[in-house]
Amino acid sequence: EAQVTQNPRYLITVTGKKLTVTCSQNMNHEYMSWYRQDPGLGLRQIYYSMNVEVTDKGDVPEGYKVSRKEKRNFPLILESPSPNQTSLYFCASSKMDRGRYGYGYTFGSGTRLTVV
Amino acid sequence: AQTVTQSQPEMSVQEAETVTLSCTYDTSESDYYLFWYKQPPSRQMILVIRQEAYKQQNATENRFSVNFQKAAKSFSLKISDSQLGDAAMYFCAYRRKAGGTSYGKLTFGQGTILTVHP
Numbered sequence: 001e002a003q004v005t006q007n008p009r010y011l012i013t014v015t016g017k018k019l020t021v022t023c024s025q026n027m028n029h030e031y032m033s034w035y036r037q038d039p040g041l042g043l044r045q046i047y048y049s050m051n052v053e054v055t056d057k058g059d060v061p062e063g064y065k066v067s068r069k070e071k072r073n074f075p076l077i078l079e080s081p082s083p084n085q086t087s088l089y090f091c092a093s094s095k096m097d098r099g100r101y102g103y104g105y106t107f108g109s110g111t112r113l114t115v116v
Numbered sequence: 117a118q119t120v121t122q123s124q125p126e127m128s129v130q131e132a133e134t135v136t137l138s139c140t141y142d143t144s145e146s147d148y149y150l151f152w153y154k155q156p157p158s159r160q161m162i163l164v165i166r167q168e169a170y171k172q173q174n175a176t177e178n179r180f181s182v183n184f185q186k187a188a189k190s191f192s193l194k195i196s197d198s199q200l201g202d203a204a205m206y207f208c209a210y211r212r213k214a215g216g217t218s219y220g221k222l223t224f225g226q227g228t229i230l231t232v233h234p
């Protein structure tokens with residue numbers, strides 16, 4: 001089944017304790033991205049990657065890191081989480097068609113992160 | 117930068133009736149894509165419908181249709197014969213077609229919570 005697999009689904013952690021949220025897709029998509037969802041703000045892009053070893057900042061990158069060493073994986077790293085990073089996080093991927101991204105994203109099932 | 121605005125935080129509809137969710141966007145581009153996503157309580161993001169800006173014909177998917185007004189930069193979603201399973205948060209989203217910074221990015225609105233009453 002074509003999908004984006006994101007883990008864990010729920011995570012409670014303490015301020016300053018490094019964590020990684022994993023994301024893997026099996027559709028050979030070039031484009032991958034991380035979003036956070038907050039009430040009243042919709043989904044905002046954190047980081048994105050257009051291919052292996054190519055990553056760039058989105059709208060709210062502060063406090064996050066990413067890497068894209070393999071095409072299928074795009075982990076999100078919070079090196080020193082803070083309470084304002086409590087949110088719902090989504091990983092997503094997208095294919096390219098004739099050099100353009102004409103399709104929507106395929107999303108993972110989300111990670112509910114609470115930082116206390 | 118492109119922005120997407122959903123001015124209705126909440127909407128409600130009776131089962132079997134029709135409801136329209138509003139979305140406006142701001143862009144200087146002439147060619148782009150617009151989407152509606154559904155997020156039920158399971159929080160999974162589900163693509164409902166997609167519109168290409170250069171196509172004048174409004175997209176339709178079963179009970180879901182859009183009213184795309186390019187000049188007005190408006191992209192509303194109409195749900196006909198509403199069902200209990202339509203209850204969800206709905207997001208409008210914009211994607212530029214090619215090139216430039218943030219290429220490939222989906223820009224989302226704030227979301228509209230739809231309640232369906234039996």
